[in-house]
Amino acid sequence: MLCIVGAAREHHSEEDSDTACFFLKRTCTLIHMAAYSVLILLFWAHAIHGMKTSKPNVLLFVADDLGIGDIGCFGNSTIRTPNIDRLASEGVKLTHHLSAAALCTPSRAAFMTGRYPVRSGMTGHGGYAVLLFSAAAGGLPPNETTFPKIVREQGYTTGLIGKWHLGINCESRNDFCHHPLNHGFDYYYGLPLTLVNDCQESKPTEIQMSFKKDLWFYAQLFYVALATIVACRLLNILPVPWIIIILFAICGNAFFMYWFTAHYFYQRWNCIIMRNYEVIEQPMNLEKNAFSVVKEAKAFIRRNRDGPFLLVVSFLHVHTPLFTTKEFRGKSKHKLYGDNIEEMDWMLGEIINVIDQEGLVNNTVTYFTSDHGAYLEGMETSYDLTGYNGIYRGGKGMGGLEGGIRVPGIFRWPGVLPAKTMVDQPTSLMDVFTTVITLTGGKVPQDRIIDGKDLMPLMQGLGPHKHHEFMFHYCMEHLHAARWHDLSSDTVWKVHYISPKFSPEGSGMCRATKLCSCSGNDVIYHVPPLLFNLMSDPSEKYPISQETAPYSQVLQKIQLAVAEHNMTLSQVPQQLYGSNNRWLPSLQVCCGVFPFCSCNKEDNM
Numbered sequence: 107m108l109c110i111v112g113a114a115r116e117h118h119s120e121e122d123s124d125t126a127c128f129f130l131k132r133t134c135t136l137i138h139m140a141a142y143s144v145l146i147l148l149f150w151a152h153a154i155h156g157m158k159t160s161k162p163n164v165l166l167f168v169a170d171d172l173g174i175g176d177i178g179c180f181g182n183s184t185i186r187t188p189n190i191d192r193l194a195s196e197g198v199k200l201t202h203h204l205s206a207a208a209l210c211t212p213s214r215a216a217f218m219t220g221r222y223p224v225r226s227g228m229t230g231h232g233g234y235a236v237l238l239f240s241a242a243a244g245g246l247p248p249n250e251t252t253f254p255k256i257v258r259e260q261g262y263t264t265g266l267i268g269k270w271h272l273g274i275n276c277e278s279r280n281d282f283c284h285h286p287l288n289h290g291f292d293y294y295y296g297l298p299l300t301l302v303n304d305c306q307e308s309k310p311t312e313i314q315m316s317f318k319k320d321l322w323f324y325a326q327l328f329y330v331a332l333a334t335i336v337a338c339r340l341l342n343i344l345p346v347p348w349i350i351i352i353l354f355a356i357c358g359n360a361f362f363m364y365w366f367t368a369h370y371f372y373q374r375w376n377c378i379i380m381r382n383y384e385v386i387e388q389p390m391n392l393e394k395n396a397f398s399v400v401k402e403a404k405a406f407i408r409r410n411r412d413g414p415f416l417l418v419v420s421f422l423h424v425h426t427p428l429f430t431t432k433e434f435r436g437k438s439k440h441k442l443y444g445d446n447i448e449e450m451d452w453m454l455g456e457i458i459n460v461i462d463q464e465g466l467v468n469n470t471v472t473y474f475t476s477d478h479g480a481y482l483e484g485m486e487t488s489y490d491l492t493g494y495n496g497i498y499r500g501g502k503g504m505g506g507l508e509g510g511i512r513v514p515g516i517f518r519w520p521g522v523l524p525a526k527t528m529v530d531q532p533t534s535l536m537d538v539f540t541t542v543i544t545l546t547g548g549k550v551p552q553d554r555i556i557d558g559k560d561l562m563p564l565m566q567g568l569g570p571h572k573h574h575e576f577m578f579h580y581c582m583e584h585l586h587a588a589r590w591h592d593l594s595s596d597t598v599w600k601v602h603y604i605s606p607k608f609s610p611e612g613s614g615m616c617r618a619t620k621l622c623s624c625s626g627n628d629v630i631y632h633v634p635p636l637l638f639n640l641m642s643d644p645s646e647k648y649p650i651s652q653e654t655a656p657y658s659q660v661l662q663k664i665q666l667a668v669a670e671h672n673m674t675l676s677q678v679p680q681q682l683y684g685s686n687n688r689w690l691p692s693l694q695v696c697c698g699v700f701p702f703c704s705c706n707k708e709d710n711m
């Protein structure tokens with residue numbers, strides 16, 4: 107702007123020496139130019155001002171393994187969650203909010219992409235349902251479009267603080283192809299994998315446990331076999347060439363060494379904290395984490411107070427091992443589980459207080475949810491450190507049962523969204539993708555199927571809005587259930603094709619294996635499928651008899667929708683299958699020189 111004015115002035119002084127007639131003409135041009143300049147200036151001032159006031163900040167909280175029955179505003183009267191409750195009382199409560207999967211990795215993939223995890227190959231297979239190693243090659247494919255990627259193009263500064271669990275590297279230790287900074291975030295601080303019991307030495311192992319048993323079994327088998335072959339050779343019973351025996355011994359030992367290293371040092375490899383691309387704690391300091399997350403979130407908001415910003419706070423709470431700082435230990439009515447929730451609520455409160463202090467409350471859209479239902483089995487033997495899914499049957503890992511996927515959902519945007527309201531229609535965590543992109547002025551990708559819908563019209567109670575007429579509930583890659591919101595009667599039907607076999611029977615969970623299976627001998631294939639009316643039977647207790655009128659009609663309708671849904675699926679590379687879900691030393695992010703990875707770079711905090 108100043109440049110144009112300056113240039114015009116220079117022009118003027120040049121013209122001074124010219125004839126009067128010419129001068130007059132030039133003056134006109136000058137006046138024109140000046141007028142244009144003022145207009146342009148006004149336009150920019152308006153645009154910049156407009157950008158500041160019309161682009162809201164976005165603050166999304168995602169809890170881990172938190173049950174819908176675990177917090178006050180969703181009916182828990184014995185756990186204190188005043189800060190989450192405050193969000194609900196100042197905003198809209200989504201009472202029929204559903205995650206796209208009942209486990210972390212697939213649910214988070216769907217949340218980030220607005221698409222069913224089956225579309226990005228993030229569903230899992232066999233015993234591999236979530237990413238198990240920070241050095242696994244699988245993860246959210248780089249060609250998936252996340253909402254921060256689009257929001258960032260709208261002039262936003264984007265940050266993720268906390269858990270990611272969607273992969274790090276593809277082919278080398280530092281290609282970071284799946285890393286948050288390669289998926290639309292400008293800033294990352296947190297745990298790239300997930301919290302597990304193995305992150306806390308005093309707890310029973312969670313990941314190592316199953317592998318250890320297998321390891322000893324196969325190792326014994328191997329050494330007995332090796333000894334037998336050597337003995338046979340020495341006694342000339344079986345003339346196996348020595349070279350074969352030596353190769354067998356080397357390969358076997360190498361394999362067991364690899365296996366042992368991957369699992370014995372699980373904490374060292376996987377319980378780590380990164381700041382952007384750098385590992386800063388290896389292994390992580392659990393005691394520090396709650397404070398660090400709060401401190402990081404506050405600092406991010408303050409740094410970007412002139413906005414607009416998008417911040418995702420992805421809590422490590424309330425996943426096992428339920429690590430809780432001493433300020434909150436023993437303070438709740440529900441042992442460590444309740445303590446951990448109350449600590450998380452405190453953290454959320456600290457962060458939304460900064461929004462208040464910075465005067466951003468009316469210009470910030472705040473959201474709270476959990477990645478899926480509560481973990482019923484728990485890792486302890488006493489079963490008193492497990493979550494609660496309210497009236498809903500089932501929990502974490504049970505993709506088709508309501509308790510695995512029905513999660514709390516809260517949106518607050520004072521002045522735009524009504525306070526103290528409830529939305530009872532089926533909504534999805536995938537809707538956050540479309541809603542956030544739309545309200546930040548971005549465009550939802552047109553080159554792929556997006557399953558999420560814009561929730562704003564529905565939450566504002568304004569005119570027509572897009573419904574989820576059908577929803578599909580997967581357990582890993584297997585379709586376990588489907589839901590139909592029949593708009594003509596406002597009934598929500600749910601059909602179950604497959605459900606887990608509980609152990610012990612009738613317990614409503616899978617205690618023996620700690621996590622229910624999605625296929626094979628440990629599930630029940632319902633032929634004919636079970637049908638429930640969720641409006642009259644939200645606990646899925648009373649299947650509708652095949653003889654009654656709506657059964658075949660409803661089933662047919664849903665069957666058709668499933669067939670149509672299947673037509674939209676295509677073959678994609680599988681990210682969580684065995685070989686993509688193994689510890690690959692070459693992909694291990696590491697502080698210092700591999701394999702001596704160890705550091706605590708910011709210990710003075």
Ligand SMILES: *[C@@H]1O[C@H](CO)[C@@H](O)[C@H](O)[C@H]1NC(C)=O
Pocket residue numbers: 175176177181182183184185440443444492493494
């Ligand atoms: C509150 O949550 C705890 C922990 O999940 C659970 O044991 C308890 O039954 C819940 N209480 C109510 C009243 O919902």
Ligand SMILES: *[C@@H]1O[C@H](CO)[C@@H](O)[C@H](O)[C@H]1NC(C)=O
Pocket residue numbers: 465467468520521
């Ligand atoms: C935010 O908006 C509400 C409702 O529109 C209003 O009552 C309140 O004073 C506003 N708060 C601030 C800090 O601007």
Ligand SMILES: *[C@@H]1O[C@H](CO)[C@@H](O)[C@H](O)[C@H]1NC(C)=O
Pocket residue numbers: 247249250554677678679
């Ligand atoms: C991403 O790449 C894979 C492998 O080439 C392909 O199958 C998939 O369709 C791509 N996804 C999108 C959204 O383009």
